Amino acid sequence: MIRLEDVHLFIRSALLGSFSAAAREASLLPAQVSAAIRRLERDLDTRLFARSTRSLRLTAEGEKYLPFAREMLSAMQAGAESLRTSEQDFQGELKIAMPSDVGRNVLLPVITDFCRSHPRISLRLFLSDHVSDIFRDPVDIAIRYGVLNNRDYVALPLAPENRRVLVASPAYLDEHGRPESLEDILHHPCLAFTLNNTFVDKWSFPVNGAVQELPVAARLLCDDADVARRWAIEGMGIVYKSWLDVCHDVQNNRLEVVLPDQAGETAPLNLICPHRKQFSPAIRTLHSNLEEHLAAITRALDHYTGFGEQH
Template sequence: MTIHLNDLALFVRTAACGSFTKAAREANLLPGQVSAAILRLERDLAIRLFARSTRSLRLTDEGERYLPYARDVIALLHSGREELRRSDETLSGTLQIAAPSDFGRNILLPWLTSFRRQHPGLELRVQFSDHVTDVFRDPVDIALRYGSVEDASFVALPVAPDNRRVLVAAPAYLADHGAPDTLDELPQHACLLWHINGRLYDKWGFPTPQGRRTVQVKGPLASDDADVVRRWAIAGEGIAYKSWLDVRDDVQAGRLAVVLPEQPGESAPLQLICPHRRQFSPAVQQLHALLAERCAALGVPP
């Protein structure tokens, strides 16, 4: 049995995209080429990886079981290639990075500092802001961004695909005001809000067995800086709905407690955004590998 690595990579990409068309667009191929690659792989494996219909594409049970092994093979080859590049190439030039304020200041900054020390020929230019950076117009090479990226003109690499938002509050706030027992009680609490470009994000979404549920919340404090919202939460000013990556250290240190821990928060995957594939320089590739490794070590939300 001979398995072509390109076919294996297209299988992993198609499983992530849920569509031959989307996978082809990301790989700069035609949908028919992706379909042919999957058919070759199915023939080589003698199993059916996808159940196809005119309206949907989903993994079969065999495809679900095979996917983790395919990912491991691709990741291992990627790691080997990066190791060769780390040993053979000296990173140089300037890398301009944009990232969300809270994650940037409190998580990313020391990682970037360490990365720069390992590559003294590299210059970093960083900007931390919650305003969405336009990677085509703004002076950045890459941007880190929470949430799914629907724009097919971007190239998005997963950094923390399993990240979610969590409800958190300081123990002092919960001692004074009590903890909500259900989502229905959230509007009775002081909620710490985020706003940007004149829009106040006071409707919090949660996945439930019945579908996505939106809760209208309110509170006297709002900021366009997510780091400020986190600091207000630590100070006991109310309940915040934050990315797990942003509050993990505070929760583990006891500065914040997870509220309604049995209620999952909405997905907030962290992605590395690049405007063009030609900007996948060795510096970007090595930084992406580092960030994905560090974020994976932080674990998933409770």
């Protein structure tokens, strides 16, 4: 059975480049560290280090195993910390950056209830469609749309099944007609917005295993996605938005899904943080509350569209 202390010594030896340095750090003898690494290699049935009298370097297998070892140790530490959770952990300032529309209209009530339940938490919210840099901006966590491939930070899914949908007001569609194909969208005024100072001038859709893009020549353009949604409610045209952003408008007949049988591109929502150790008990509880709230919203997508089997 793999010992956690062996995994820890493996990680430190890899980072420090020396068994002796790892031993000094852990107040052990170099021979004890060497024995721990041999034991781990035996348990894994693979060689993790290439050793010589002058150097120590990871093998290809060691390089491959290192990120998993870090994740294993982090998960065990997080589990131990969760057992020590108390109300004392729910205090201090929490700084959150999130998109303007979903933040204001969907997430805010949950976050407000969280603060009501934990009065020792103070909160700073940053609502913007500008994508925050969690390493440079003064935020603890960020809530962000999109598929995340950056391994420099840690992400917890909030709404992994969310998608974008085409919507317009029922009054607009009654007057101007309901599009029957993606190409028909181009004959209607499109409502667009900028994201991170970039004009989203192409709307992407999965079609027959490929991606079809519609070039958007927007008559109305804004730097706040919430404004585009409001324009759609006012009958100014068609907008392509996250289902989370427009779900309540669709349910209350302020907006109608256009081309309900056409799947929109995926738009998963995630909570991200620079490092796993920053996922405090308070942040984990908030994540759980948000995830539960958003799950009910994403489940409603199947009721208003015909592509439930596709996502």
